[in-house]
Amino acid sequence: MKDNYKKKPICTEKRKEGMSSSLKLHTVNVLGIDVFSVRMAQLLNICEEHIDNKRSLFLAVVNVAKAVNCRKNSELRRSLDEADIVLADGLPIVWLSKLIGDPLPERVAGIEIMYKLLELSSKRNHRVYFLGAKQKVVQKVVEIVQKQYPGIRTAGYRDGYFSKDEEQSVAENVRHSQADILFVAISPPKKEIFLRKWREFMDVPICHGVGGSFDVLAGVTKRAPLWMRKCSLEWLYRLIQEPRRMWRRYLITNTIFIGLSFAAILRARFGKLFHKSAPITTSSTENPNK
Numbered sequence: 001m002k003d004n005y006k007k008k009p010i011c012t013e014k015r016k017e018g019m020s021s022s023l024k025l026h027t028v029n030v031l032g033i034d035v036f037s038v039r040m041a042q043l044l045n046i047c048e049e050h051i052d053n054k055r056s057l058f059l060a061v062v063n064v065a066k067a068v069n070c071r072k073n074s075e076l077r078r079s080l081d082e083a084d085i086v087l088a089d090g091l092p093i094v095w096l097s098k099l100i101g102d103p104l105p106e107r108v109a110g111i112e113i114m115y116k117l118l119e120l121s122s123k124r125n126h127r128v129y130f131l132g133a134k135q136k137v138v139q140k141v142v143e144i145v146q147k148q149y150p151g152i153r154t155a156g157y158r159d160g161y162f163s164k165d166e167e168q169s170v171a172e173n174v175r176h177s178q179a180d181i182l183f184v185a186i187s188p189p190k191k192e193i194f195l196r197k198w199r200e201f202m203d204v205p206i207c208h209g210v211g212g213s214f215d216v217l218a219g220v221t222k223r224a225p226l227w228m229r230k231c232s233l234e235w236l237y238r239l240i241q242e243p244r245r246m247w248r249r250y251l252i253t254n255t256i257f258i259g260l261s262f263a264a265i266l267r268a269r270f271g272k273l274f275h276k277s278a279p280i281t282t283s284s285t286e287n288p289n290k
Contacts, residue, residue: 025037025038025085028097028102028103028104029102030062030067030088030093030096030097030100030104030264031067031096031260031261031264033062033067033070033080033086034086035062035086035087035088035093035097035104036085036086036087037104037105038085038087038105038108039105039106039108040106040108040112040113040116043059043085043087043108043113044116044117044120046085047059047117047120047206048120048124050205050206051124051126051180051181051205051206053205054205055205056084056199056200056203056204056205056207057084057085057205057206057207058082058083058084058085058195058199058207059083059084059085059087059113059206059207059208059209060079060080060083060085060086060087060209061086061087061088061089061108061109061110061113061209062080062086062087062088062089062090062093063089063090063092063093064090064092064093064235064253064254064257065249065253066080066089067093067257067260068253068256068257068260069253073188073189075188075189075192075193076188076189076192078192078196079188079191079192079195079196079209082196087108087110087113088104088106088107088108089107089108089109089110090107090109090232091107091230091231091232092232092257092261093107094106094107095232096261096264096265099261099264099265099268100264100265100267100268100269101268101269109229110208110209110210110211110213111210111211111213111216111223113208113210114183114208114210114213114217117181117183117206117208118145118148118149118152119149121149121151121152121180121181122149122150122151122152123151124151125151125152125153126152126153126180126181127152127153127154127155127177127178127179127180127181128145128152128153128154128155128179128180128181128182128183129154129155129156129157129174129177129179129181129182129183129204130142130145130154130156130157130158130183130185130214131157131158131160131170131174131182131183131184131185131186132159132160132183132184132185132186132191132210132214133159133160133185133214133215133218134159134160134161135158135159135161137159137214137215137218137220138157138158138159138160138185138214138218139157140218140219140220141157141214141217141218142154142157144217144218145217155174155177155178155179155180156173156174156177156179158170158173160184160185160186160187160190160191167194167197167198168198170194170198171194171198171201171202174198174202174204175201175202175203175204179204180204180205180206181204181205181206181207181208182202182204182206182207182208183208183210183213183214184207184208184209184210185209185210185211185212185213185214185215186209191209195207195209221241222241224236224237224238225237235250235254
């Protein structure tokens, strides 16, 4: 398999200009992806600052599947490259960072970010727009949010099943809603293509792709028990739920990830012994006034 992603690691250089300058953000290069070394509390502070200052912040998360698939999926890789902050959605990403000698502090799962942003929005009366999933699902999500997070002002919602010709009207609707936060639950690569084309136009401070989180929130899909999440066994729980659809995906993806991780650990621990070794790079964003 051709290893294209190694030619240009996903980096944070283009993110510096738009990021909050009041915080130092360390990143850890995990399989060619710069993952931000932040805890949930720190991330929420960053989000609050961007909402208050009306500055755009695009959040992305990386798990085993994305780390593997972005090697051959250019749209997925580009979406990670263009995100302002990339976070460790899966525990294996955190474990690998420790094994290569530059540990991430914790897992910051995409669905947990959504729940925390909902809590924050309820306290501060933020406007939230819900985009994606089926119409019945997103309607159920809005109903549940209005009951459980009464302080939230619903800026708008619509399903994720729209054509290319409808993209502009969807983007205009989001823009006119004056939302503070946009949750996008659309499958790739449609999500990546839509956000790349319309994110700047929609002018929403916080944009977060939440994958299948709407289905979980609406009760359509059950989330793995807490003990399985802590052991990084969510994939097994999903495999049990959908064995025919998921077995091949997890078998191939997890096997590739194990191989890539083993190679990364060897490069990190014994890099000097190999002529082709590539150093694990890190970068940071610092306040230039300090």
